[in-house]
Amino acid sequence: MASSLLRVLTCGSVDDGKSTLIGRLLFEFGTVPEDVMAALERDSKRFGTVAEGVDYALLVDGLSAEREQGVTIDVAYRFFQTASRRFILADAPGHEQYTRNMATGASTADVAVLLVDARKGLLAQTRRHAAIAWLMGVRQIVLVVNKMDLAGFEQGVFERIVADFDALRARLGDIPVTAIPICARDGDNVIQPGERMGWYGGPSLLAALEAAQPAREAAGRPFRMPVQLVNRPDPSFRGYAGTVASGRVRPGDAIANAAGAVAACVARIVTMDGDLLEASAGEAVTLVLDREIDVSRGDVLAAEPAPVAADELTAWVVWMTDTPLFRGRAYGVMLGTRTVTGTVTALAAKLDIDTLEEVPVQELRLNEIGRVTISLTRPLICEPYADSRTLGGFILVDRLSGDTVGAGMVIAARARPRNLHWHQLDVDKTVRAALKGQKPAVLWFTGLSASGKSTIANLVERRLAAMGRHTMVLDGDNVRHGLNRDLGFTEADRVENIRRIAEVAKLFVDAGLIVLVSFISPYRAERGLARDTVEAGEFIEIYVDTPVEECRRRDPKGLYVKADAGQLRNFTGVDAPYEAPTAPELHLPTMEQPAEALAEQVVAELRARGIIS
Amino acid sequence: MLPAHLKLLEAESIHILREAAAQASNPVLLYSIGKDSSALLHLTRKAFHPARPPFPLLHIDTTWKFRDMIRFRDELVARFGLELRKHTNPEGLARNINPFDHGSVVYNQIMKTDALKQALTEGRYDIAIGGARRDEERSRAKERIFSVRAPGHVWDPKLQRPELWNLYNASLAPGETMRVFPLSNWTELDVWTYIRAEAIDVVPLYFAAERPVVMRDGAMIMVDDERMRLLPGEVPERRRVRFRSLGCYPFSAAVESAASNLDEIIEEMLTTRVSERAGRLIDQDQDSSMETKKRDGYF
Numbered sequence: 001m002a003s004s005l006l007r008v009l010t011c012g013s014v015d016d017g018k019s020t021l022i023g024r025l026l027f028e029f030g031t032v033p034e035d036v037m038a039a040l041e042r043d044s045k046r047f048g049t050v051a052e053g054v055d056y057a058l059l060v061d062g063l064s065a066e067r068e069q070g071v072t073i074d075v076a077y078r079f080f081q082t083a084s085r086r087f088i089l090a091d092a093p094g095h096e097q098y099t100r101n102m103a104t105g106a107s108t109a110d111v112a113v114l115l116v117d118a119r120k121g122l123l124a125q126t127r128r129h130a131a132i133a134w135l136m137g138v139r140q141i142v143l144v145v146n147k148m149d150l151a152g153f154e155q156g157v158f159e160r161i162v163a164d165f166d167a168l169r170a171r172l173g174d175i176p177v178t179a180i181p182i183c184a185r186d187g188d189n190v191i192q193p194g195e196r197m198g199w200y201g202g203p204s205l206l207a208a209l210e211a212a213q214p215a216r217e218a219a220g221r222p223f224r225m226p227v228q229l230v231n232r233p234d235p236s237f238r239g240y241a242g243t244v245a246s247g248r249v250r251p252g253d254a255i256a257n258a259a260g261a262v263a264a265c266v267a268r269i270v271t272m273d274g275d276l277l278e279a280s281a282g283e284a285v286t287l288v289l290d291r292e293i294d295v296s297r298g299d300v301l302a303a304e305p306a307p308v309a310a311d312e313l314t315a316w317v318v319w320m321t322d323t324p325l326f327r328g329r330a331y332g333v334m335l336g337t338r339t340v341t342g343t344v345t346a347l348a349a350k351l352d353i354d355t356l357e358e359v360p361v362q363e364l365r366l367n368e369i370g371r372v373t374i375s376l377t378r379p380l381i382c383e384p385y386a387d388s389r390t391l392g393g394f395i396l397v398d399r400l401s402g403d404t405v406g407a408g409m410v411i412a413a414r415a416r417p418r419n420l421h422w423h424q425l426d427v428d429k430t431v432r433a434a435l436k437g438q439k440p441a442v443l444w445f446t447g448l449s450a451s452g453k454s455t456i457a458n459l460v461e462r463r464l465a466a467m468g469r470h471t472m473v474l475d476g477d478n479v480r481h482g483l484n485r486d487l488g489f490t491e492a493d494r495v496e497n498i499r500r501i502a503e504v505a506k507l508f509v510d511a512g513l514i515v516l517v518s519f520i521s522p523y524r525a526e527r528g529l530a531r532d533t534v535e536a537g538e539f540i541e542i543y544v545d546t547p548v549e550e551c552r553r554r555d556p557k558g559l560y561v562k563a564d565a566g567q568l569r570n571f572t573g574v575d576a577p578y579e580a581p582t583a584p585e586l587h588l589p590t591m592e593q594p595a596e597a598l599a600e601q602v603v604a605e606l607r608a609r610g611i612i613s
Numbered sequence: 614m615l616p617a618h619l620k621l622l623e624a625e626s627i628h629i630l631r632e633a634a635a636q637a638s639n640p641v642l643l644y645s646i647g648k649d650s651s652a653l654l655h656l657t658r659k660a661f662h663p664a665r666p667p668f669p670l671l672h673i674d675t676t677w678k679f680r681d682m683i684r685f686r687d688e689l690v691a692r693f694g695l696e697l698r699k700h701t702n703p704e705g706l707a708r709n710i711n712p713f714d715h716g717s718v719v720y721n722q723i724m725k726t727d728a729l730k731q732a733l734t735e736g737r738y739d740i741a742i743g744g745a746r747r748d749e750e751r752s753r754a755k756e757r758i759f760s761v762r763a764p765g766h767v768w769d770p771k772l773q774r775p776e777l778w779n780l781y782n783a784s785l786a787p788g789e790t791m792r793v794f795p796l797s798n799w800t801e802l803d804v805w806t807y808i809r810a811e812a813i814d815v816v817p818l819y820f821a822a823e824r825p826v827v828m829r830d831g832a833m834i835m836v837d838d839e840r841m842r843l844l845p846g847e848v849p850e851r852r853r854v855r856f857r858s859l860g861c862y863p864f865s866a867a868v869e870s871a872a873s874n875l876d877e878i879i880e881e882m883l884t885t886r887v888s889e890r891a892g893r894l895i896d897q898d899q900d901s902s903m904e905t906k907k908r909d910g911y912f
């Protein structure tokens with residue numbers, strides 16, 4: 001009974017008969033309620049594609065928007081139960097956005113059912129589906145050849161398709177495959193063996209699914225449990241609640257917070273049904289330790305050998321949103337129960353899903369899969385995805401919208417060599433700044449070209465110099481002549497441009513300086529990245545707000561004229577967007593006051609913030 | 614003994630409840646008194662044992678719930694020392710919105726959907742945990758476990774996030790809220806089997822007994838209190854009935870049944886094929902009406 005729940009991913013191309021097949025499984029197991037049946041008969045008349053009788057496919061099409069268009073656009077989860085097993089089907093649509101949806105469905109699947117139309121044979125799409133399932137860690141495939149009625153129930157047709165698939169199998173680590181010829185419409189080999197294909201001696205689809213082994217964590221993995229929360233009802237009880245990710249644990253076992261590596265022994269495994277003598281992978285428990293060690297949500301309790309506390313990951317990432325992924329972009333990285341900020345420091349290649357070969361790219365688009373390196377602001381306890389789906393699978397979260405924009409699978413995790421760790425130098429930033437009688441800061445002037453950023457920054461710097469303060473100006477245009485002269489104006493290059501400027505600004509901050517950066521920096525996410533580079537309170541975003549018409553009128557360098565003439569591409573305000581700051585520390589509307597007055601406001605703000613006295 | 618697949622589903626639900634509690638700043642559990650709520654509450658107690666659930670229960674009281682339901686609710690809250698918050702739409706109450714004069718569409722909109730939205734807004738809850746399941750209705754098959762609601766509590770298909778592994782992203786942009794459904798992967802049969810295995814209490818109305826009912830449009834409606842308006846010629850008769858789904862009494866149809874304990878209910882489920890929500894008249898108003906209600910902010 002331990003294998004009584006099986007999670008199955010079903011995928012196919014449009015019109016292969018997947019909905020018909022699933023509808024039949026649901027129908028024949030009596031899990032379809034009568035009112036749904038009634039609606040089905042009604043709908044069959046309205047939308048059905050089968051000339052007579054019930055169109056099973058309608059059973060599984062969920063949203064009315066989809067039903068009217070006769071397509072499915074999202075992963076649907078459906079359940080049925082036989083005497084020996086409970087099944088969860090993740091049904092991924094076979095067309096548009098299939099990578100994103102397939103990856104989602106495959107992330108929890110034990111088995112993938114791939115549907116092929118007997119007349120069409122293996123399509124490029126079938127190969128892609130197999131590759132994605134494999135990449136997501138699915139290690140069993142059931143290849144279902146449907147519409148055998150239209151191929152005269154011929155053995156040869158089936159065998160050619162199986163042989164084709166064998167060639168692909170070799171590239172997917174010889175993944176075990178069960179191939180089954182069926183007729184979904186009439187039910188042959190779906191639940192019972194079909195008499196019309198007497199030459200086939202294998203199991204029906206249902207028998208194959210009942211026999212499949214659920215995916216398990218590799219045997220003998222050491223104990224790991226990400227801590228979801230600390231349970232502290234009163235001072236006498238302190239327990240760590242979580243779901244065991246791998247291995248097992250017993251009272252008396254030595255475990256440690258993987259980040260801190262201070263060991264303790266398990267005193268109790270608490271559940272509402274009483275204490276357990278043992279807990280293993282998949283169980284939700286609360287552990288009490290024999291002594292107090294520092295553990296909170298996001299930590300991982302682990303037995304030896306301890307997992308890596310990674311500062312940097314390389315991973316396959318499936319990109320799931322319209323805005324592409326670039327090198328230099330920062331995202332929330334959620335792994336286990338911890339979320340940290342990570343910056344994509346390298347985009348090595350994307351996976352050509354047809355050839356399974358890697359090709360170099362600059363950016364990763366929706367539904368593409370790429371190999372990336374992510375550098376983390378705080379360490380994450382992780383393991384290769386091949387060893388653990390729980391400690392090796394992560395999602396990338398857009399820090400503004402909160403959306404899930406990508407899914408990652410850890411290939412390798414690295415801890416920065418400890419001797420390279422930032423030393424707590426005796427003479428540090430605070431000391432350097434104190435010598436100068438100031439606190440270091442970055443004044444980040446953002447706004448359109450010709451909005452007045454440099455003018456105001458120069459006025460501020462002059463005033464600060466007159467007061468004996470130590471400053472440095474970084475001008476976007478000037479930096480492009482030197483440090484960043486290898487960069488162009490594509491979106492990827494702009495991101496890298498800003499990353500370097502932010503890092504240079506940070507070095508100056510470490511030197512104790514007040515750094516004035518004047519830089520168009522049109523994207524919120526990039527300014528956010530710059531903000532995160534320095535410590536909280538050190539970043540002062542100053543929005544130099546001038547309407548584009550006014551900038552165009554001023555146009556001291558004639559850039560707008562060139563952009564309008566099409567000689568300059570990606571020019572902010574002309575053919576590239578400017579995302580105004582939503583909550584800048586300072587907002588300077590230049591149409592309302594002269595530059596001198598605005599500069600004075602900046603100086604006043606520095607005083608108010610205690611940056612200068 | 615819990616069947617093996619229920620042990621796995623139980624662990625999954627506990628994991629989800631803990632994630633919701635850990636990531637929320639002001640969570641609440643939507644408690645509707647029915648069997649799904651009973652199972653959900655039991656799972657909640659398990660998830661945080663030995664502590665009490667770290668969030669209050671919220672009940673949207675339309676004032677037309679069966680009397681047995683309210684009695685059951687109050688006993689349960691007292692027994693487990695839970696914090697219960699109740700909300701009734703004050704406007705609806707003032708205008709005396711009721712099932713008889715206003716019909717199911719208007720009544721449900723005002724006393725259920727609007728009331729729920731009011732309560733969530735007033736309570737400033739960022740995460741509301743509910744007992745909906747994916748097998749209840751076909752449009753729910755695609756619902757996420759962590760389901761984002763746009764400002765105004767509306768469900769926008771474009772906002773829904775891909776959900777991978779057991780990673781539940783509860784980040785919210787300003788104005789957004791989250792609904793969390795720990796029972797997403799359970800079926801009606803799972804819920805009953807679990808209730809039996811764990812000896813969880815449910816409202817007695819689920820068990821067959823002689824009750825006064827009238828036949829109306831082919832449905833059996835129980836006469837729960839004196840507010841029930843009888844149509845000319847209607848005379849309540851006593852029949853052995855039970856409820857598969859509990860809502861407001863004038864809209865919850867009873868089914869004729871002899872199932873008076875959990876074994877018999879499960880046995881009956883395995884042999885009959887009437888979907889549970891068919892007993893709740895509100896879902897048949899329009900085609901794909903669940904989807905419409907969901908977009909609107911109802912569960």
Ligand SMILES: Nc1nc2c(ncn2[C@@H]2O[C@H](COP(=O)(O)OP(=O)(O)O)[C@@H](O)[C@H]2O)c(=O)[nH]1
Pocket residue numbers: 012013014015016017018019020021049050057146147148149150182183184185186
């Ligand atoms: N002849 C035949 N037609 C089938 C079979 N299975 C499905 N179909 C038809 O193929 C078409 C597409 O089926 P559907 O289940 O909607 O495909 P989906 O797009 O993969 O979900 C429908 O017209 C079905 O009736 C089969 O085994 N034999």
